[in-house]
Structures are given as C-alpha cells and as structure tokens.
Amino acid sequence: MPRVRTQRTKKPPEGFADIEDTLLDFANRLKDIETTPHEGKRKNESLWPVFQITHQRSRYIYDLFYSREAISSELYQWLLKQGYADGNLIAKWKKQGYEKLCCLRCIQAKENNFNATCICRVPKAKMAKDKVVECVTCGCHGCASSD
Amino acid sequence: MSSQSQADPLPQGWTQHVAPSGHYYYYNKTTKESSYERPKATNGSIQAEPPKSGKPSPAAVTGPQPKKQQQSRSSSQSHEHASWAAAYTPGYETAKRRNDHKPRKKEVPKLQRPLSLEPWSLVVTNLGRPFVYNRQEKTSFWMPPPDVKNALDLIPKDEIVMLIARCRGLKNPKDGSRPVDKETTNESKRTAIEDEMEYMIPPDDEFVENELIEPEGSASISTGIIRQRNRTPSDASSSDSGSSDDEYGSSDDDESNSDSDSENNSNPDGPVEFNEDDIEWQIQAMMAENNDEDDKEEEDLPYDVKVEQFKQMLLELKVNPYSSWDNEFNKLINDPRYTLLQTSSERIAVFQDWARDRIVKLKEQQAVEPKITPEDLFSEFLRQFATPKLYYAEFKRKFRKEPGFKSSRLSDREKEKMYREYIDSVKKKKT
Numbered sequence: 001m002p003r004v005r006t007q008r009t010k011k012p013p014e015g016f017a018d019i020e021d022t023l024l025d026f027a028n029r030l031k032d033i034e035t036t037p038h039e040g041k042r043k044n045e046s047l048w049p050v051f052q053i054t055h056q057r058s059r060y061i062y063d064l065f066y067s068r069e070a071i072s073s074e075l076y077q078w079l080l081k082q083g084y085a086d087g088n089l090i091a092k093w094k095k096q097g098y099e100k101l102c103c104l105r106c107i108q109a110k111e112n113n114f115n116a117t118c119i120c121r122v123p124k125a126k127m128a129k130d131k132v133v134e135c136v137t138c139g140c141h142g143c144a145s146s147d
Numbered sequence: 148m149s150s151q152s153q154a155d156p157l158p159q160g161w162t163q164h165v166a167p168s169g170h171y172y173y174y175n176k177t178t179k180e181s182s183y184e185r186p187k188a189t190n191g192s193i194q195a196e197p198p199k200s201g202k203p204s205p206a207a208v209t210g211p212q213p214k215k216q217q218q219s220r221s222s223s224q225s226h227e228h229a230s231w232a233a234a235y236t237p238g239y240e241t242a243k244r245r246n247d248h249k250p251r252k253k254e255v256p257k258l259q260r261p262l263s264l265e266p267w268s269l270v271v272t273n274l275g276r277p278f279v280y281n282r283q284e285k286t287s288f289w290m291p292p293p294d295v296k297n298a299l300d301l302i303p304k305d306e307i308v309m310l311i312a313r314c315r316g317l318k319n320p321k322d323g324s325r326p327v328d329k330e331t332t333n334e335s336k337r338t339a340i341e342d343e344m345e346y347m348i349p350p351d352d353e354f355v356e357n358e359l360i361e362p363e364g365s366a367s368i369s370t371g372i373i374r375q376r377n378r379t380p381s382d383a384s385s386s387d388s389g390s391s392d393d394e395y396g397s398s399d400d401d402e403s404n405s406d407s408d409s410e411n412n413s414n415p416d417g418p419v420e421f422n423e424d425d426i427e428w429q430i431q432a433m434m435a436e437n438n439d440e441d442d443k444e445e446e447d448l449p450y451d452v453k454v455e456q457f458k459q460m461l462l463e464l465k466v467n468p469y470s471s472w473d474n475e476f477n478k479l480i481n482d483p484r485y486t487l488l489q490t491s492s493e494r495i496a497v498f499q500d501w502a503r504d505r506i507v508k509l510k511e512q513q514a515v516e517p518k519i520t521p522e523d524l525f526s527e528f529l530r531q532f533a534t535p536k537l538y539y540a541e542f543k544r545k546f547r548k549e550p551g552f553k554s555s556r557l558s559d560r561e562k563e564k565m566y567r568e569y570i571d572s573v574k575k576k577k578t
Contacts, residue, residue, distance in 0.1 A: 007559055017556075018469040025474060060471040067499045070469055070506045132263070 002027075002082045013075040019064065023084060026057045048139030051103050054086065055138070061085035062093060100147070102140035123147060161186050256280075257314040260306075264298035269307070275315040277307065305476070305491045312486040453487040457494070458501045460484040468502035468509070521556045522565065528552060529569045535577075539563045 002023075003009070030053050038046040061084060065076040080087045092098040092107070101107065106118035120135035123144040127133065133142055157163065160177045174181040254272045259280065261268040266282040279295050280287040291299055448456075460482050466475045472495050479485045488494045528551035533542060543562075546552045557565070 011556065011558070022467075022470045022474060056471070056473065063471075063499060064469070068468070068503045068506065070502065 002084045013072065013078050015071050015075045016078075019071065022060065023057070026053060026060070029053050044136050045139065051138035051140075055089070055102055058085040058089050062090050097145050099145045100143045102135070102143040103138045105137045106135060106140060106143070120144075158186055258310055260302070260310060262295065262298040263301055264295060267295050267298060269299065269302070269310070271310050271314040273314055275311040277311065304480075308480055308485075309489070309491070312489075315486075448487075454497050456484050457487050457497050461498065461501050462505075466498075468505040472498050524551065525557055525562060525565055526569065529566060533566060533569055533573070535570050535574055539566045542566060 005012075030050065033049045033053070036049075061071075061076070061079050064070045065073070071079075079085055080090075086104075089101065089104055092101050092104065098107070102120060105111065106120055109115050109117050112118070118135045118137060118140070119133050120138075120140035120143050122133075122142070123146045124142055125146065134140070157173065160175045161173050162176065164172055164174055166172050170183060171185075172181055172183050173186055175186070254274050254276070256270045257273045259268050259270045262279070266284075268280050268282060269277055270280045270287065271277045276289075278287050278289045279291040279299070288295075460479065464478050464482065466478060475498070476494070485494075488497060528549070531551070532546055532549070537545070539562075543552075543559075552562075
C-alpha cells in the first residue's frame with residue numbers, strides 16, 4: 001500500500017504526474033474490492049483480486065522503468081519506497097524462471113504441505129491437458145515462464 | 148438422401164436441383180424459397196418448421212441458392228437478439244450490415260469454448276457473433292441466462308475478442324497454442340487435433356456437412372479440422388474424448404446423419420471430391436465475398452507493416468503511452484487494425500515498444516516548448532484573485548477550492564511566500 005500523500009509529505013519526483021492517473025486507477029480498483037460482496041466465495045477467493053491488482057501495479061511500474069524507460073530511476077526508487085510496487089516481487093522477476101511470478105507466497109515452499117511451490121508454478125506442458133488451475137493463494141492460472 | 152429424394156412427388160412450384168457439392172436442394176420458383184430439406188406436399192414446409200426459440204440459425208446451409216432462405220431465417224432471429232449481440236460484439240453491427248447488403252454470407256457456428264459452468268460453452272459464429280450453448284440439453288441462446296452470464300464474465304475479454312477475430316477469418320496466431328496451419332499431416336499431430344476439438348463446434352451433422360462444403364475462400368480453422376477428421380474417421384471417433392462424440396450419435400437428424408456417413412464411406416481419403424463446377428463456384432463465391440478481401444489483404448501484409456499500422460492506430464486513438472495496457476486496450480478493440488496482431492502478447496510487446504518511442508518524442512517536445520512552471524501558474528492565479536485586504540490564511544480559506552489554487556504542485560509554504568511577495572509588490576505600487 002502506498003503511503004497517503006498529504007500537504008506535508010515530500011513532493012514526488014519529476015514525472016509522477018504522468019503516471020498519477022494510472023496509479024489512481026489502480027488504487028480505485030483496490031478500493032472497489034473492499035466493497036464487493038464476498039458471499040459465495042471462499043475465504044481465499046475474496047483476496048485474490050487484491051493480489052492480482054497489486055501484481056498488475058508492480059508489473060506496470062516494472063515495465064515503465066525497465067522496458068518502456070518512461071520514468072527516471074529516482075522516481076522508480078521513490079515508487080518502490082512508497083509501496084506502489086513490490087520491490088521484492090520485482091527482484092524475483094529479474095531472475096531466470098521467475099519472469100512471470102504471480103506473487104511471493106506462491107514460491108514460499110515451506111508454507112505448503114509437501115514443501116513444494118504452488119501449483120501455479122508448474123509449467124502447462126507438465127500438467128494434464130485442459131486442467132484449469134487456480135492457485136489458492138492468489139487465483140493465479142499459471143505463472144511458469146514457459147507458459 | 149438419395150433414397151428419400153425419390154420418395155414422394157414435390158409440391159407444386161418446387162423443383163429439385165443439385166448443388167455443386169452434390170447435395171440436393173429444392174427451389175420454389177414462385178416464392179423464391181430454397182431449402183435442403185425436401186418440402187412436403189402440405190403448405191410451405193419451411194414456414195411450417197418452427198424455429199426453436201433462441202436457437203441461432205441451427206442449420207447453417209451453404210450452396211448457391213439455399214442461402215436466401217437461410218438468410219431470411221437467421222436475419223429475423225438476429226433482429227430479435229440484436230441488442231445483446233450488438234452490445235456484446237463490437238463487430239456485430241458491421242457484420243449485420245454486410246449481411247443485409249450481401250445475402251451470400253450466412254452464419255455458421257465456428258469455434259466453441261467451454262465455460263467454467265458445465266455444460267455450457269461459448270460458441271462464436273463465422274460472423275463473429277457469440278452465443279451460449281448447452282451441451283447437455285442442446286439448446287443455445289443469444290442471450291445468456293444470468294448464471295451463464297456470470298461464467299461468461301470470467302473469461303478474459305481479450306480471449307473473447309481473439310475468438311471472435313479468429314471466427315471472422317483471422318489467421319491463427321503464429322506462436323499461439325493451437326497451430327492449425329502447421330498440421331499438414333494428421334496422423335503425427337493427432338494430439339494437436341484433439342486439442343483443437345475442444346474449440347470446435349459440437350459436430351451436429353448439419354454443421355459437419357456444411358463445413359465440408361464451405362467455400363475454400365473462407366477456409367477456416369474448423370474446416371481444416373473437420374477435413375482431417377474425415378480423413379481418419381476411425382481415429383477421430385476413437386480419440387474423441389466423449390463429449391463431442393456423444394452428441395454426434397444422439398443427434399436426431401437421421402437424414403443428414405446417414406448422408407454424411409455415406410460420404411465418409413465413399414471417399415475415405417478426402418472429405419468431398421471437388422469437381423470443376425464446384426471449384427468454379429467457389430471462385431465465384433470468393434469474388435463475391437468482397438468484405439473478406441480486406442481481411443485477406445491484411446493477412447498478406449508483412450509483419451513490419453502490420454506493426455507499423457498498429458502503432459499508427461495507437462497514435463491516432465490517443466493512447467496514453469504512460470498508461471498500462473490493461474487500461475488502454477479498451478480504446479482499441481473496436482478498431483479493425485486491432486486484429487492485425489493476433490496474440491495479446493504481441494500487442495503488448497508492440498505497445499511497450501511504441502510507448503517507449505512515444506515517450507522519448509514527448510520529452511523532446513517538452514524540452515523545446517517553453518516551460519510553464521507551477522510558480523508561473525500560481526502567480527497568474529494571484530494576479531486574478533489576490534487583494535491586499537486579505538491575509539494569506541483568509542485568502543486560502545476563500546479560494547482553496549478554485550482549480551488554480553488546488554492543482555498547483557507548490558507546497559503551502561511556498562504559496563504563502565509567493566502570496567506575501569505579491570501583496571507587498573502591489574502595496575508598493577500603490578504608494
């Protein structure tokens with residue numbers, strides 16, 4: 001969660017105005033999830049959109065800095081520090097085999113029953129055909145790099 | 148069919164003809180109706196046959212004349228369900244217009260995608276109009292029932308758009324998961340075919356029959372599949388994983404069932420033997436399909452040109468290069484150039500590429516243009532509203548909701564400082 005910006009907080013670095021609207025949109029979407037009804041959903045399921053949107057926002061900022069080169073390194077660091085993007089997740093994306101990783105909990109092997117990573121990390125090629133995977137943690141349908 | 152066609156005499160006005168594909172069809176000179184089904188002696192057989200409610204053009208008929216009748220039926224239904232289809236399909240309106248303008252093109256279900264809600268699946272016609280289909284009860288609706296609609300919403304929009312695009316004659320994605328073009332040999336790539344089965348229309352006999360004689364011009368993914376299926380009938384039936392084959396057998400249309408069977412038996416190596424007439428007719432059909440020509444041209448374009456046009460579209464539709472693809476691609480879906488690139492990953496890659504260049508250009512422009520600093524903006528605002536009568540706190544209370552005051556990126560302290568300086572200068576001028 002990014003910190004709330006008030007009158008007294010430090011000004012964001014140059015270029016923030018360009019991406020402010022998109023970030024606001026992400027924030028609004030997160031807000032909307034709070035009010036969406038959770039009836040009929042599993043306990044986990046109601047949290048999935050939160051994971052998904054934060055993933056998308058991190059990806060957006062990652063793309064802005066690394067592939068689009070749209071923002072300065074200063075702004076990028078500021079965004080990470082403020083919590084607009086998850087720095088730890090982005091760090092994983094830079095590693096081979098983790099380019100599409102959905103969330104950090106899905107590679108936290110020790111939390112699972114057989115000390116293995118989440119089902120969504122399994123490449124589609126190694127799964128039964130047409131099997132629809134929805135990981136419990138974040139509702140990911142598969143985030144192996146080969147997919 | 149042959150046994151039936153000899154049976155009872157045709158009612159008055161009806162004549163029997165042979166379609167280029169070898170099928171018999173019947174034409175009424177006076178009412179200008181045509182039908183594959185043999186009219187009965189009683190009043191007009193076509194009108195007598197009641198269209199099932201919500202069933203989208205069940206018997207898709209190919210062939211030169213029979214289309215007219217088919218057209219009338221499907222168009223009447225299309226009006227009935229126009230609202231949903233129009234809302235759901237961006238290209239629907241154009242598809243409909245083409246339809247009215249040129250009665251040759253008729254609607255055939257093309258691709259099927261199972262929904263998460265069993266036993267429903269989403270089927271898209273060759274005109275790119277989606278409807279939902281219940282595989283168990285064999286009913287279909289243009290308007291999905293509420294629970295099905297929920298299941299529909301689960302499908303990513305992009306995938307539906309892709310499905311529709313493919314149905315409307317888009318080539319298969321090169322790096323896509325279902326490379327049909329490469330399946331030249333059927334035996335070795337059986338798995339790929341099986342994979343595709345799931346996307347294929349439930350093989351109602353009519354569908355199969357019609358797909359077989361579909362003009363080469365609109366050669367599609369599903370026709371390719373069905374042809375291969377016919378080449379290896381035993382293979383296909385044995386390998387089919389239950390669902391589709393069950394429907395096959397239980398279908399109630401005996402006439403066409405036996406018909407297609409006989410076809411299969413007579414020429415096991417190929418689907419239908421095309422004679423010269425047929426080819427000629429196909430060429431004519433291709434010429435007539437002028438609306439498809441653009442598509443074909445597009446397909447023939449080299450990749451660079453496609454990317455170039457796609458970027459042009461991004462520019463013209465005022466896509467924000469700073470925004471995320473998810474936010475922006477809604478602007479693009481309705482543009483025909485959107486389907487130039489076939490997979491969303493390709494599109495995203497091009498978008499990123501374009502955004503990078505665009506941002507560089509924008510920054511260059513900004514560097515050249517005279518900079519308007521927030522200080523300038525605020526001093527302009529002060530010139531309009533500030534008076535020596537007010538302290539800064541009062542001024543702020545009065546004008547804090549003005550856009551000129553609010554939007555300025557200056558901190559409060561800076562604003563106060565500027566305000567005081569300005570008031571001092573005004574006072575000095577007065578004295």
